[in-house]
Amino acid sequence: MGRVVIKSLPDMSQARNRVRRPDFRREDIVVPPLTKKFGEGRTYWIKTFGCQANVRDEEILSGFFEAAGMKKAKNDEVADIVIINTCAVRENAEEKVYGEIGKHKAHSHRDPNFILGVCGCMMQEEGMAKKVMASYPFVNIVFGTHNLPNILNLVEEHLARKKDLIDVISYPGDIIENLPSVRLDKYKAFVNITYGCDKFCTYCIVPYTRGRERSRDMEDILKECRELVEQGFQEITLLGQNVNSYGKDFNNGTSFATILEAVAKLGIPRLRFMTSHPWDFSDEMLEVIAKYPNIMKCIHLPAQSGNTEMLRLMGRRYTREAYLDLVRRIREKIPGCAITTDIIVGFPNETDEQFEDTLTLCEQVKYDAAFTFIYSPRKGTPAAAIKDNVPDSVKHERFDRLLKVVEAGVISHSSEMVGKTYAVLVDGPSKKDPNVLSGYTENNKLVHFVAPAYLKGHIVSVLIKEDHAFSMFGELVGDPILYLADDLVKALSKEESVLAYNEAKRAYEEDEEIASIRNRIEDAQKAMVQCAAHSDDVGYQKAKNEYTSLMDLYKNHPVVLNLETAESQLRPLLEEIARGLA
Ligand code: SAH
Ligand code: SF4
Ligand code: F3S
Numbered sequence: 001m002g003r004v005v006i007k008s009l010p011d012m013s014q015a016r017n018r019v020r021r022p023d024f025r026r027e028d029i030v031v032p033p034l035t036k037k038f039g040e041g042r043t044y045w046i047k048t049f050g051c052q053a054n055v056r057d058e059e060i061l062s063g064f065f066e067a068a069g070m071k072k073a074k075n076d077e078v079a080d081i082v083i084i085n086t087c088a089v090r091e092n093a094e095e096k097v098y099g100e101i102g103k104h105k106a107h108s109h110r111d112p113n114f115i116l117g118v119c120g121c122m123m124q125e126e127g128m129a130k131k132v133m134a135s136y137p138f139v140n141i142v143f144g145t146h147n148l149p150n151i152l153n154l155v156e157e158h159l160a161r162k163k164d165l166i167d168v169i170s171y172p173g174d175i176i177e178n179l180p181s182v183r184l185d186k187y188k189a190f191v192n193i194t195y196g197c198d199k200f201c202t203y204c205i206v207p208y209t210r211g212r213e214r215s216r217d218m219e220d221i222l223k224e225c226r227e228l229v230e231q232g233f234q235e236i237t238l239l240g241q242n243v244n245s246y247g248k249d250f251n252n253g254t255s256f257a258t259i260l261e262a263v264a265k266l267g268i269p270r271l272r273f274m275t276s277h278p279w280d281f282s283d284e285m286l287e288v289i290a291k292y293p294n295i296m297k298c299i300h301l302p303a304q305s306g307n308t309e310m311l312r313l314m315g316r317r318y319t320r321e322a323y324l325d326l327v328r329r330i331r332e333k334i335p336g337c338a339i340t341t342d343i344i345v346g347f348p349n350e351t352d353e354q355f356e357d358t359l360t361l362c363e364q365v366k367y368d369a370a371f372t373f374i375y376s377p378r379k380g381t382p383a384a385a386i387k388d389n390v391p392d393s394v395k396h397e398r399f400d401r402l403l404k405v406v407e408a409g410v411i412s413h414s415s416e417m418v419g420k421t422y423a424v425l426v427d428g429p430s431k432k433d434p435n436v437l438s439g440y441t442e443n444n445k446l447v448h449f450v451a452p453a454y455l456k457g458h459i460v461s462v463l464i465k466e467d468h469a470f471s472m473f474g475e476l477v478g479d480p481i482l483y484l485a486d487d488l489v490k491a492l493s494k495e496e497s498v499l500a501y502n503e504a505k506r507a508y509e510e511d512e513e514i515a516s517i518r519n520r521i522e523d524a525q526k527a528m529v530q531c532a533a534h535s536d537d538v539g540y541q542k543a544k545n546e547y548t549s550l551m552d553l554y555k556n557h558p559v560v561l562n563l564e565t566a567e568s569q570l571r572p573l574l575e576e577i578a579r580g581l582a
Contacts, residue, residue, distance in 0.1 A: 004133050005157075007167040010124050010144060012380045014170035015208040018198060022214040022249075023174040027149060029067045032156035038080075038113075039069035045079035047100055050087025052239050052274070053210065054120055056190045057148055058085055061119075063180025064151050072182075077107065081115040081155070086122035088205045090376035094122055101136050108138035115155065117141040119148065121209035126380065129166045144168035145210055149176050172196070173211030177220050187234045187425070187457040191224055192216060193259060194240035199277060201304070202315040203347065205378040206241055215246050218259055225263050234425055234457060235270035238263065242277040244285065257284040264292035269459060270425060270442075271295045275302060278326055279317040286333040297334055298368070298444045301326070302342035306361025307354040310347055314383070320361060327365050338368035338413070338443035345402055346375040346395030348388035355398050359405050366409035368443060369470070374399050407469060414445065414467045421463045421477055422447065428456040438471075446471040451480050458483050488577075497570045504559075504566035511559045521550045 031039070044065040048058045061083060062072065073079035084100050087093040101118060108114050116139050123129050129142045141154050146169045158165055173196055183189055197206050198213040225236055238260070240246060247254030256273075264271050271294050276285075278301055289295050301323075305311050308319040318326075330337050343358060362370065374395050377384040424439040424447050437451050439460075448471060449462050461477035492498050508514060527543035530536075554560060 003137070003164050005161065005163045005165050006130075007165060008169045009129060009166065010126055010168045010170045012126050012170070012208060015124065015211070015380075017172055018212045020172045020212075022172065022212065024217065025174060025176050026178045027176055028178065029064070029152075029180055031068045031152055034159040035068050035152050035156045038155065038159055039065070042070050042080035043073035043078065044070045044081045044083070045073045045076040046083045046085055047076065048085040048120075049093055049097060049100075050085070050089065050121060052190050052237065053192070053195075053241070054085050054087060055184065056192055056239060057120070057145070059181045059183055059190075060148060060179050061085070061151060062182035062184075066182055067180050068152055068155075076104070080111075080113065081117065082107075083117040083119060086118060086120035088120075088122040088125055088209055088378065090373060090378075092376070097122055098135075101132065101139065105136070105138055115140045115158065117143065117151075117154075119143045119145070121145060121205070123168050124170065124209035125205070129168050133164065133166060140164045142166045142168065144170070146171060146173055149179060170208075171211065173214060175214055175216055177217075187232075188237070188427075189228050189233050189235070190237050190239050191221060191228070191263075192240065193221055193238045193243060193246050193256075193273075197241035198245075199242060199279075199317075200315060202313065202383040203344065203375060203378065203381060205381060208380060210241065213242070213245055213249070215249050215254075218247075218254060218262065221259060222262055222266070225266050225268065229266050229268050232457075233268065234459060235272065236263065236268045238271070238273040240273075240275070242275060242280075243273045244276050244280045244282070255282065255284065257282060257288045260285065260295065261288045261292070264288070264295050267294070269294055272298065272444075274300045276300060278303070278323050281326055283329070283333075286329060289337075290334045296442045296444070297336060298338040298340070298442065299330060300340045300342075301330075303358075303361060303365075304342060304344050305347065305350075305354070305358050307350075307357035310350060310354050310357075314344070314347060320357060324361070324364065336443075338445075339365060340369040340371075340444065341365070341367050342371045342373065343402060343406075344373050344375050345399045346390055348375070348377075348383060348386040348390070350390055350398075359402065362402065362405045362409055366412050367406060368413050368445070369410060370406040372399065372402055372406060411467070411469050413443075414469055414472060417441075417445065417464045417472060418467050419464065421461050422474075423459050424449075424462045424474075425459050426451075426455045426457060429453050441472075447474050448472070449474040449476050451476040455480055455483060458487070492577075495573065497566070497573055501563075501566040501570045504563040508559050508563045514554070514557060514559055517550055517554050517557070521547060521554065524550060 046058045046061055048054050076082050082104055084097060086097045104116050108116055118132055118139055123142055124144050132139055132142055140158055143154055147167050154165055154167055194213055194215050196211040196213045200207050228236055244256050246256040246259055276299060303323055304314055304316055306320055311318060327339060422441040424441055426437050426439040430436045430438040430448055435450060436448050437455060438446060438448050441447060447462050460483055462474035463477050464472050464474045466473040524543050524547035528540055528547060531540035531543055
């Protein structure tokens with residue numbers, strides 16, 4: 001492969017290494033000269049497979065490309081640089097990637113300046129980078145998850161040397177802050193709190209593709225979340241392969257409960273988190289989730305199997321009983337909390353009885369939603385070395401049986417939603433019908449309803465009318481335009497002059513001296529009225545003098561003057577808005 005320069009290749013033994021401590025760095029973006037020239041007026045496109053960690057990586061890659069002067073393309077056909085961001089978690093995820101790379105052959109032959117990059121978890125597998133370069137000679141850059149912050153330098157080197165490049169390091173990984181980012185959504189944001197995974201479940205490739213488990217500094221997370229709140233985001237999802245482990249590496253008592261509570265206090269309307277490993281789910285976490293209304297009452301709790309022996313072979317570190325006990329604790333502390341899960345069917349040598357345990361677990365828990373997968377051996381993981389005696393046909397049969405049990409559980413919850421009203425964060429028009437909006441309830445149920453598209457990004461009330469098991473159909477409650485009016489009120493309540501007025505008003509209402517002056521003014525007024533009724537001129541004059549001097553005292557009181565100033569500063573703003581609306 002004379003065209004290809006190999007800068008680094010992945011190595012499973014390095015990927016397994018957990019010795020090196022992560023390095024914390026803040027990086028400034030430097031756009032190298034050829035990349036800057038390439039970037040001017042050009043466009044990028046990123047196709048992402050896999051989980052939210054990859055989605056967040058796409059946003060960071062976009063940030064780098066935009067820093068280099070590029071804009072997002074209308075589609076991949078017209079883009080000047082396309083990056084395929086891959087997932088390695090199961091074989092079928094990989095097959096989709098091959099198809100996607102192949103799609104760009106003609107584009108690459110047509111345009112000599114076109115750059116095609118392939119990155120992400122799949123590239124972290126041993127042998128994969130070379131295989132991709134050899135099978136698809138039009139791929140220009142292959143890079144790994146740890147090389148992502150170096151993307152502009154890779155583009156530079158490709159442009160300078162006119163060579164294709166492989167740069168995939170395997171190492172425990174660092175924490176790099178100040179990375180650029182362009183959010184894919186205006187209202188919902190993902191925020192990484194931990195990277196990597198140290199659980200090493202025996203079937204799973206993630207600990208090898210993403211490095212050791214490491215927590216971001218709390219201040220960096222809070223700064224990112226604070227900015228999102230200020231920008232008007234409605235929902236934050238805290239991300240980690242296992243969020244429950246947050247802060248363990250600091251050894252100072254910081255835990256996931258600490259960061260969850262701190263983010264909830266920032267006032268984001270909706271806060272979610274994923275994923276929680278059932279093994280280290282603390283009571284403290286449950287208390288925080290229960291305490292804050294803006295933490296969504298929905299927990300993704302991957303069970304993987306309902307059989308203790310299977311769980312042991314999977315390296316999951318909990319038993320069926322411990323899992324069920326955790327479900328019981330969740331339901332006790334957070335009544336009505338939705339619980340969702342991931343299940344793997346057909347782990348090597350799984351017996352019928354062991355599979356039955358998974359079915360009964362699903363029957364008992366009655367999940368609100370479940371992602372079900374047929375086990376897929378991942379090269380380099382311990383489970384891939386186990387000789388498997390279960391035929392594929394049996395695995396598929398079990399998978400179908402599991403789907404039916406899962407569906408019954410889902411329906412048991414969704415049918416109860418009919419006739420009730422739920423708060424729904426509107427994602428926008430549904431893909432199938434632009435007149436129908438879609439969004440999610442607090443318990444993460446997809447809801448469709450007819451309403452104007454301008455409600456995108458609003459949290460609205462929807463009365464559920466029909467249960468379609470995995471989604472619901474509902475009816476908007478209230479006048480759509482009034483949701484916009486509510487927004488105006490909310491936006492206004494954050495205005496400095498409104499805040500100043502509220503503060504001055506509060507001080508006025510709480511001031512005891514003012515209260516007493518006002519009482520005395522009232523008494524003087526009453527005395528004046530009574531004296532006038534009885535033609536008591538002397539009494540009247542005395543009461544009037546008292547009234548005048550009290551009014552003087554009142555008008556010149558600093559708290560009253562302060563309220564008047566605050567009001568006179570707020571009035572022009574309100575008048576301007578009213579004029580604008582009229
Ligand atoms: N960190 C998360 C999950 C990451 S992968 C967690 O531990 O919950 C998402 C899901 O993919 C896993 O929960 C598991 O159910 C599934 N999965 C992972 N490796 C798999 C494999 N080799 N075959 C089939 N499913 C797998
Ligand atoms: Fe994979 Fe287990 Fe880590 Fe989840 S916890 S990413 S399943 S190794
Ligand atoms: Fe896939 Fe990597 Fe996520 S393997 S599931 S994209 S961490």
